[in-house]
Amino acid sequence: MKPIVQISLDLTNIEEALETAALAMRAGVDWLEAGTPLILAEGLNCVRELRKNFPETPIVADLKTMDGGYLEAEMMAKAGASHVVVMSRAHEETIRCVVQAGRDHGVEVMGDNLADDMISAARRLEDLGCDYVIHHVGYDE
Incomplete structure (x- = not known):
């Protein structure tokens, strides 16, 4: 299996994010991530712009959902995300939503594993239906 290379666009303006994404794609990156800082600064418009500029590229919307699971995932999907992120510490029902x-919207779910017991949290995310379980490496770590 070929590894997937993803770049996290943890920037605060869409122009810089689009330039960085174009450079990353030329360098061989497979997936683009609308990072949390970018989504906070630009809203879901950043996902729309990434989708418009990179129509065939998987786009991860890293909103780090903890609540309002269905609504947030639906919004990200409608903006053009192919993948959404829910946190492992979210309530079980939020993850299910x-x-x-x-x-319902044809996007894959990434369970971001930020737990003390990483093994049991990964199993929980898998049991709840997440398509991917990812190991969280914090920005501040």
């Missing part, structure tokens, strides 16, 4: 929204 994100997974259901993913199924």
